[in-house]
Amino acid sequence: xxxxxxxxxxxKTEQEACQIxxxxxxxxxxxxxxxxxxxxxxxxxxxxxxxxxxxxxxxxKGLQKENGFVKIGACFTVADMIEAKxxxxxxxxxxxxxxxxxxxxxxxxxxxxxxxxxxRPAADLPPPLMAYGATLILKSGKGxxxxxxxxxxKSPGTTECRPDEFIAEIQVLxxxxxxxxxxxxxxxxxxQDCNIVNVAxxxxxxxxxxxxxxxxxxxxxxxxxxRAPAAEKILxxxxxxxxxxxxxxxxxxxxxxxxxxxxxxxxxxxxxxGVLTQRTLEIALDEAKKNN
Amino acid sequence: xxxxxxxxxxDQAYEVAVAPNQTLVDVLRYQLELTGTKKGCELGDCxxxxxxxxxxxxxxxxxxxxxxxxxxxxxxxxxxxxxGLHPVxxxxxxxxxxxxxxxxxxxxxSAKSLLDKNGDPTEHEIRKALSxxxxxxxxxxxxxxxxxxxxxxVSK
Numbered sequence: 001x002x003x004x005x006x007x008x009x010x011x012k013t014e015q016e017a018c019q020i021x022x023x024x025x026x027x028x029x030x031x032x033x034x035x036x037x038x039x040x041x042x043x044x045x046x047x048x049x050x051x052x053x054x055x056x057x058x059x060x061k062g063l064q065k066e067n068g069f070v071k072i073g074a075c076f077t078v079a080d081m082i083e084a085k086x087x088x089x090x091x092x093x094x095x096x097x098x099x100x101x102x103x104x105x106x107x108x109x110x111x112x113x114x115x116x117x118x119x120r121p122a123a124d125l126p127p128p129l130m131a132y133g134a135t136l137i138l139k140s141g142k143g144x145x146x147x148x149x150x151x152x153x154k155s156p157g158t159t160e161c162r163p164d165e166f167i168a169e170i171q172v173l174x175x176x177x178x179x180x181x182x183x184x185x186x187x188x189x190x191x192q193d194c195n196i197v198n199v200a201x202x203x204x205x206x207x208x209x210x211x212x213x214x215x216x217x218x219x220x221x222x223x224x225x226x227r228a229p230a231a232e233k234i235l236x237x238x239x240x241x242x243x244x245x246x247x248x249x250x251x252x253x254x255x256x257x258x259x260x261x262x263x264x265x266x267x268x269x270x271x272x273x274g275v276l277t278q279r280t281l282e283i284a285l286d287e288a289k290k291n292n
Numbered sequence: 293x294x295x296x297x298x299x300x301x302x303d304q305a306y307e308v309a310v311a312p313n314q315t316l317v318d319v320l321r322y323q324l325e326l327t328g329t330k331k332g333c334e335l336g337d338c339x340x341x342x343x344x345x346x347x348x349x350x351x352x353x354x355x356x357x358x359x360x361x362x363x364x365x366x367x368x369x370x371x372x373x374x375x376g377l378h379p380v381x382x383x384x385x386x387x388x389x390x391x392x393x394x395x396x397x398x399x400x401x402s403a404k405s406l407l408d409k410n411g412d413p414t415e416h417e418i419r420k421a422l423s424x425x426x427x428x429x430x431x432x433x434x435x436x437x438x439x440x441x442x443x444x445x446v447s448k
Contacts (some may be wrong), residue, residue, distance in 0.1 A: 004313065005311070006312055007312060008312035010358070010359075031356075033354075034354045034355060034356065034359070038315070038336075038354045039336060043335075079348065102424070103339070104402065104420070104421055104423065104424050105350055105351045105402070105424035105425075106424060108348040109354060190420075190423060192337055192423065
């Protein structure tokens with residue numbers, strides 16, 4: 001299986017990467033781990049004339065906890081995310097997302113930036129990152145801009161990232177006391193499959209034990225990952241319990257548009273949205289209680 | 293346009309002319325004749341092209357050869373020493389973890405990477421570590437038993 005021909009660039013600095021991407025625009029495509037782009041190029045779904053590797057840029061590989069944020073470089077690998085104490089201890093649902101992605105072999109190459117940039121509606125990292133309300137830092141020759149992850153995905157495979165831009169960093173605000181999040185993915189196998197449905201939930205309890213922030217994110221059941229507004233509305237301002245979570249789960253089923261395909265019927269996926277919403281809310285509540 | 297690059301494979305330096313669109317597995321097999329690394333799906337699904345890059349097992353069909361410059365690459369050919377086969381290799385032979393052999397190099401490299409980190413893994417940890425390597429003959433049981441046997445040998 002041959003790759004189409006292309007010119008290969010390996011900038012050593014962010015500045016150099018900006019120059020190359022500005023010069024070639026939509027003829028160029030950034031590559032990091034390659035677990036998505038190389039596959040798409042082999043299948044001839046994509047054939048950029050210029051492939052720009054971001055893997056040699058040291059400043060894109062860091063992980064730090066700073067000013068209440070966990071800041072993850074776009075080229076930080078998914079395997080390293082599972083190992084990272086800062087991620088596990090502060091944003092555990094993101095560790096769960098990382099552990100669910102691909103196989104160990106894929107995780108050793110794949111990066112957080114790549115998983116977002118490829119914008120697959122079944123991807124494992126967007127739901128937990130949306131649940132935590134993450135921000136993406138995009139850079140180009142024109143400077144940098146911050147974009148909320150909720151505004152990042154446009155349609156399958158397309159994002160807010162312009163051809164001359166690249167994802168440089170992902171910033172996740174460390175959740176306050178009383179907050180918790182959960183992530184569950186459902187697939188046909190435990191590794192190397194495409195999710196059938198994946199859900200992440202985040203709740204934050206105030207001092208009287210009432211939910212004052214709720215975010216429920218549904219994957220695989222729309223062209224992009226979806227917020228579940230009806231479910232979130234039911235949760236807000238209420239004290240959490242099983243009955244409330246069941247109501248929210250039922251509401252989440254009306255918040256999605258699953259299609260019937262070889263992975264499952266729309267009806268089945270909708271039912272699983274309910275089950276996973278309830279279960280991720282229970283995980284979130286357990287964690288919220290521990291963090292209080 | 294081919295370009296001369298330097299690769300470090302099994303602690304040996306190679307200078308090789310590659311085009312940007314050549315993957316590491318193709319350079320290993322067709323230019324360096326290190327055919328122990330197999331090519332199965334070529335899309336990162338089957339794990340038969342597993343090599344260890346900077347201490348971590350990866351699908352070499354997804355790595356561009358040029359991306360491998362400066363990395364420490366280990367293939368199945370690099371496991372045997374003057375003392376003979378690597379303990380994981382020995383265990384696969386003794387416990388009949390090899391049937392047709394096509395997945396074996398990948399299985400052994402994934403298992404070796406696991407045992408380097410965790411000398412006494414549980415069965416679940418072994419199955420998880422090998423979950424990116426597909427076998428179409430043994431049904432996995434003999435492979436798991438081989439890794440368990442090796443872990444006992446390695447931790448001694």
